[in-house]
Amino acid sequence: MDEQFRIWNSPAECQPREQLEALQLERLKQTVRLVADQVPCYQKKFATSGFQPGDLTSLDDIRYLPFTTKEDLRLNYPYGMFAVPLRDVVRIHSSSGTTGKPTVVGYTKQDINTWTELVARFMTAAGVTREDIVHIAFGYGLFTGAFGLHYGSEAIGASVIPISGGNTDKQIMIMQDYRSSALVCTPSYGLTIADRLEKQGIDPSSLALRVGLFGAEPWSEQMRTELEERLGIVATDNYGLSEIMGPGVAGDCLLKCGMHLAEDHFLVEIIDPDTGAVLPKGSRGELVITSLTKQAFPMIRYRTRDITRIHYEPCACGRTLARMEKTSGRTDDMLIIKGVNVFPTQIEEVLLQIEGCQPHYQLVVDRVNNLDTLEVQVEVNEHIFFDEMKRQRHFVNTAEKRLATVLGVSAKVKLVEPSSILRHEGKACRVIDRRVQ
Amino acid sequence: MKVEQISIFIENKSGRLAEVSGILGEAGVNIRALSLADTSDFGILRLIVDDSEKALQVLRDHHFTVSKTEVIGVEVPDQPGGLSSILKILDQNQINVEYMYAFVERSGSNAVIIFRFDDVDQAISVLLKNHVTILAGKKITSI
Numbered sequence: 293m294d295e296q297f298r299i300w301n302s303p304a305e306c307q308p309r310e311q312l313e314a315l316q317l318e319r320l321k322q323t324v325r326l327v328a329d330q331v332p333c334y335q336k337k338f339a340t341s342g343f344q345p346g347d348l349t350s351l352d353d354i355r356y357l358p359f360t361t362k363e364d365l366r367l368n369y370p371y372g373m374f375a376v377p378l379r380d381v382v383r384i385h386s387s388s389g390t391t392g393k394p395t396v397v398g399y400t401k402q403d404i405n406t407w408t409e410l411v412a413r414f415m416t417a418a419g420v421t422r423e424d425i426v427h428i429a430f431g432y433g434l435f436t437g438a439f440g441l442h443y444g445s446e447a448i449g450a451s452v453i454p455i456s457g458g459n460t461d462k463q464i465m466i467m468q469d470y471r472s473s474a475l476v477c478t479p480s481y482g483l484t485i486a487d488r489l490e491k492q493g494i495d496p497s498s499l500a501l502r503v504g505l506f507g508a509e510p511w512s513e514q515m516r517t518e519l520e521e522r523l524g525i526v527a528t529d530n531y532g533l534s535e536i537m538g539p540g541v542a543g544d545c546l547l548k549c550g551m552h553l554a555e556d557h558f559l560v561e562i563i564d565p566d567t568g569a570v571l572p573k574g575s576r577g578e579l580v581i582t583s584l585t586k587q588a589f590p591m592i593r594y595r596t597r598d599i600t601r602i603h604y605e606p607c608a609c610g611r612t613l614a615r616m617e618k619t620s621g622r623t624d625d626m627l628i629i630k631g632v633n634v635f636p637t638q639i640e641e642v643l644l645q646i647e648g649c650q651p652h653y654q655l656v657v658d659r660v661n662n663l664d665t666l667e668v669q670v671e672v673n674e675h676i677f678f679d680e681m682k683r684q685r686h687f688v689n690t691a692e693k694r695l696a697t698v699l700g701v702s703a704k705v706k707l708v709e710p711s712s713i714l715r716h717e718g719k720a721c722r723v724i725d726r727r728v729q
Numbered sequence: 730m731k732v733e734q735i736s737i738f739i740e741n742k743s744g745r746l747a748e749v750s751g752i753l754g755e756a757g758v759n760i761r762a763l764s765l766a767d768t769s770d771f772g773i774l775r776l777i778v779d780d781s782e783k784a785l786q787v788l789r790d791h792h793f794t795v796s797k798t799e800v801i802g803v804e805v806p807d808q809p810g811g812l813s814s815i816l817k818i819l820d821q822n823q824i825n826v827e828y829m830y831a832f833v834e835r836s837g838s839n840a841v842i843i844f845r846f847d848d849v850d851q852a853i854s855v856l857l858k859n860h861v862t863i864l865a866g867k868k869i870t871s872i
Contacts, residue, residue: 672738672771672794679736679798679845680827681766681773707771709740711792 411444414543422449427472436538550615
C-alpha cells in the first residue's frame with residue numbers, strides 16, 4: 293500500500309460503484325422497513341404520501357420518500373424518533389434545536405461500532421496511524437465531536453489525550469510535553485492556538501504536531517492555508533452532524549479534493565431547497581442524507597440545510613466513494629458559533645420571555661482573535677426602556693444570562709435606537725456574519 | 730408638586746445629543762435642565778422642558794424611544810451644607826434617591842435640585858413635613 297494513501301477499510305472504501313449501489317439499495321430497503329415498523333412519525337408520513345415500503349425497487353425511488361426535518365425531531369422530542377427500545381440504546385447525545393429544545397439522538401452498541409469505524413476511516417485518510425498522539429480539544433459532553441474522534445482514534449490504536457476544550461496555555465504545555473502529533477478541534481480554535489504559540493514565542497516546528505483534523509464549523513480554503521502555514525501541519529476537514537451520527541459522515545483524504553462520503557452507510561442526495569426536487573449529479577444544492585445502517589436513530593431523507601456539491605469521479609487516493617465540497621452556506625439561518633448551533637428563533641424566544649414583547653433585533657457574529665463572538669443588537673422600544681439606569685442594565689444582564697443558558701454560548705446584548713437596524717422590504721435582516729465577509 | 734421629566738434612549742455615538750437638541754429647538758421646545766447617564770453602549774438622557782407633550786411628540790416622530798417620569802424639584806439653600814441637610818432628612822426616613830441633578834437657574838436665593846425617587850408621594854410628604862420647599866411643576870419650567 294502506498295504510504296501516502298492509507299485506507300482503513302479498502303473493501304468498503306474502494307468498492308466498484310455498481311457493487312456499492314446494490315449494497316445501498318439493500319440497506320435502504322432494510323432501513324425503510326425498520327422505520328415503517330417502529331417509528332410512528334414515519335408511519336404517518338408514509339401513510340400521508342401513499343408510499344409503501346414495498347414500492348422501493350431502485351435507488352432513484354428514494355425521491356418518492358418524504359423528507360425529515362429538524363421540525364420533525366422537535367415534534368418528537370425526546371425519544372419519539374427512536375426505532376429501538378431504550379434498553380438497546382447505549383449512548384445518548386444531543387445538539388441544540390431551533391426553539392430551545394435540543395435534538396436528542398441515540399446509539400445502539402452496533403451504531404457506536406459503525407461510528408467508530410467511520411471516524412477511523414477519515415482519520416486514517418488524514419494520515420493518522422497508531423504511532424500518533426491525538427490531542428482532542430473538542431469539548432467532551434453531549435456534543436458528538438469529542439467522543440466520535442476519541443473512539444475512532446482508539447480503534448486506530450493511536451494514543452488519545454482527551455484534553456477537551458479551553459485553557460489554551462495548558463493545551464500548549466501538554467502539546468510540548470506529551471508530544472501531541474494530531475490536533476482535533478474547531479478550525480477557529482486551531483488559529484487561537486497558533487496565536488498563542490506566536491505570543492509565547494514558541495516555534496511550531498519545535499512541536500510534534502503534523503496533522504490537524506478540523507470540523508464542527510464551516511471554514512474556508514484560506515483558513516486551511518493559514519492553519520497549515522502557522523501550525524506547520526496538514527489541515528484536513530471532516531463533516532458530520534449529530535442527527536445523522538456526528539463526525540464520520542465525510543472526511544478529507546490527503547489530496548484534499550473533497551470529503552469522501554461514507555456512502556455504504558449513508559445515501560446522499562442534492563436537492564433544490566425551494567422545490568425539494570432532486571438535482572442532477574454535480575449540482576450545487578442542499579445536502580439530504582438517509583442513514584442506511586443506523587439502528588437507534590435512522591433518518592430518512594434528512595434535510596441538513598447545508599449547501600454543497602458532490603463529485604462522483606474516483607479519487608487518485610484509490611477510494612471510489614463520492615466527495616463532497618466544503619459546505620458553502622445554509623438554507624436556513626442557523627449559525628454555528630464556537631461549534632454550537634444557534635438559531636435566531638431561540639434569541640427571539642428569550643427576548644419574548646423577558647418583557648413579553650417582540651423587539652427588533654439583529655445578530656452580529658464576528659471572529660475576534662480567532663474566537664467567535666455573538667452580539668445581539670436589540671432595538672429599544674417603550675416596553676424595554678427604563679428611565680433608571682439600574683433597571684436598564686438589569687434588562688441587559690438578564691437577557692445575557694438567559695441567552696447564555698438557552699444558546700450554550702455567551703452573547704453580548706447591545707441596546708440600539710429604534711429603526712437603526714436595517715430592514716429589507718420591511719423585514720429586518722436578522723444576521724450579519726462578519727466571519728464570512 | 731411633581732414635575733414631568735422626559736427620558737430619551739440614545740446610543741453612545743457622536744451626534745446623537747446634537748440631534749435631540751436640534752429636534753427640540755426646531756419645535757420651539759426649550760430645555761430647562763438635563764442630565765445624562767451613560768454606559769459604553771448607550772445613554773439615558775433626561776430633560777425638563779417647557780412643553781413636555783410637544784417634546785414627546787416630536788421625538789417620537791423622529792423614532793426616538795422616550796418615556797415620561799415624575800420627578801420633583803426641591804429648593805436647596807445655596808450655601809455650604811445645604812444639600813447635605815436635605816439628603817440627611819431623606820436618609821433618616823429611608824427614602825432612596827434613584828438619581829438627582831441640579832438646575833442651572835436659581836429660585837430666588839436658593840439652588841434647585843431635581844430628584845427622582847422610587848416612591849415620589851412618600852418622598853413629598855417627608856420633605857414637606859420637614860419644611861423643605863418643593864417647587865410646583867409650572868414654576869420649575871418657567872424659572
